[in-house]
Amino acid sequence: xxxxxxxxxxxxxxxxxxxxxxxxxGTPVYIYSHRTLAEHYLKINAAFSGIENLICYSLxxxxxxxxxxxxxxxxAGADIVSGGELYRALRAGIPARKIVxxxxxxxxxxxxxxxxxGVSMFNIESMPEAERINSIAGKLRKKxxxxxxxxxxxxxxxxxxxxxGKKENKFGINISLAAGLFIRAHKKLKxxxxxxxxxxIGSQITKTGAYVEALKKxxxxxxxxxxxxxxxxxxxxxxxxxxxxxxxxxxxxxxxxERVLPVIRPLGVRVIMEPGRFIVGNxxxxxxxxxxxxxxxNRNFVILDAGMNDLIRPSLYGAFHNIIPAQPAAKGKMxxxxxxxxxxxxxxxxxxxxVPVLKEGQYLAVMSAGAYGFSMASNYNSRRKxxxxxxxxxxxxxxxxxxxxxxxxRGECIPGRR
Ligand SMILES: Cc1ncc(COP(=O)(O)O)c(C=O)c1O
Numbered sequence: 001x002x003x004x005x006x007x008x009x010x011x012x013x014x015x016x017x018x019x020x021x022x023x024x025x026g027t028p029v030y031i032y033s034h035r036t037l038a039e040h041y042l043k044i045n046a047a048f049s050g051i052e053n054l055i056c057y058s059l060x061x062x063x064x065x066x067x068x069x070x071x072x073x074x075x076a077g078a079d080i081v082s083g084g085e086l087y088r089a090l091r092a093g094i095p096a097r098k099i100v101x102x103x104x105x106x107x108x109x110x111x112x113x114x115x116x117x118g119v120s121m122f123n124i125e126s127m128p129e130a131e132r133i134n135s136i137a138g139k140l141r142k143k144x145x146x147x148x149x150x151x152x153x154x155x156x157x158x159x160x161x162x163x164x165g166k167k168e169n170k171f172g173i174n175i176s177l178a179a180g181l182f183i184r185a186h187k188k189l190k191x192x193x194x195x196x197x198x199x200x201i202g203s204q205i206t207k208t209g210a211y212v213e214a215l216k217k218x219x220x221x222x223x224x225x226x227x228x229x230x231x232x233x234x235x236x237x238x239x240x241x242x243x244x245x246x247x248x249x250x251x252x253x254x255x256x257x258e259r260v261l262p263v264i265r266p267l268g269v270r271v272i273m274e275p276g277r278f279i280v281g282n283x284x285x286x287x288x289x290x291x292x293x294x295x296x297x298n299r300n301f302v303i304l305d306a307g308m309n310d311l312i313r314p315s316l317y318g319a320f321h322n323i324i325p326a327q328p329a330a331k332g333k334m335x336x337x338x339x340x341x342x343x344x345x346x347x348x349x350x351x352x353x354x355v356p357v358l359k360e361g362q363y364l365a366v367m368s369a370g371a372y373g374f375s376m377a378s379n380y381n382s383r384r385k386x387x388x389x390x391x392x393x394x395x396x397x398x399x400x401x402x403x404x405x406x407x408x409x410r411g412e413c414i415p416g417r418r
Pocket of ligand 1: 058060061079102103200202203204238239240241274275276277278371
């Protein structure tokens with residue numbers, strides 16, 4: 001579901017023609033629909049309203065402060081994985097008591113900052129990390145609320161790069177070792193309140209079965225932990241809800257909740273969820289312009305002014321994004337690879353696509369680019385990161401300016417020169 005629609009050949013975001021945005025900002029530009037992301041958040045919230053819950057938006061999907069702040073105003077918490085994300089979440093108005101902190105490599109500096117700010121909980125991924133948090137909490141005379149991330153060894157049937165809950169993945173504590181580790185931490189690490197269990201089995205998951213399988217294993221673990229004297233009061237079920245990029249048929253939040261809640265409810269815990277892609281994925285597009293049409297011997301190339309540095313998903317995962325004209329195009333069709341200007345053969349948005357006959361200057365929209373789009377953008381080839389725009393009904397707001405060339409060399413210096 002989203003509020004992008006083509007009317008008489010023009011692509012609209014809510015009640016704004018996207019080409020009008022490009023005329024102000026230039027291209028490439030990310031355009032987000034506020035109504036889409038808000039409704040997605042509210043759908044998840046509604047699906048879990050029958051149980052005590054905290055929905056922590058996963059900042060890594062899209063960490064623009066305008067997006068985070070829109071969700072903060074609706075009551076969302078944040079799932080963070082770095083000191084930078086902590087800074088962004090707080091800056092955007094998410095209270096520390098609604099922030100959960102995950103990630104396999106939190107540094108001492110990051111842990112200390114998060115403890116001082118009073119984040120709600122750390123999701124711990126290893127015993128050395130637990131010892132580190134315990135020792136820093138001790139120095140600060142604080143007690144840290146923690147969950148251990150458990151790797152339940154289930155296959156969520158998604159791209160192998162975004163599968164995170166199988167035993168060969170680096171994430172979490174193998175379920176067979178988890179009980180021992182929880183108990184050891186509870187007994188020995190006196191500056192930790194070990195009260196939570198965390199799982200996150202992967203991303204772009206369209207079937208709920210793997211979650212149910214994982215949660216059944218977690219139920220057994222929680223019973224064992226309680227029998228050993230631990231008071232487990234929260235269960236974080238991670239993110240991962242899939243969206244429609246082409247013809248996927250993901251469960252809705254309501255269908256998802258209907259399957260998982262019967263497993264969770266008897267545990268009497270507070271549920272934490274960390275959705276990212278589901279909230280922002282279909283809420284954003286990358287708008288670009290055709291720079292050249294290059295006719296090859298056996299292939300045509302449509303060369304855009306956006307590249308893999310702006311949106312890396314096709315290059316990184318072979319991910320599919322629908323690509324459509326944002327303004328009326330010619331009637332005929334052509335087959336082409338839609339590519340960027342970067343010096344890598346992997347710099348493409350779509351291969352062998354049948355598109356209307358395109359010409360230079362035509363605006364094209366790469367759809368469903370709101371998640372893992374800008375947040376994974378880089379300056380490769382010394383390209384400036386694109387602008388970002390948030391649309392609210394008939395109005396649009398430039399929420400990030402396109403970088404300038406000065407931005408590209410900020411912080412650099414040449415030895416001996418001032
Ligand atoms: C721990 C954790 N939680 C939540 C998410 C968000 O996942 P998604 O965007 O698929 O909802 C991720 C993504 O990698 C993650 O690693």
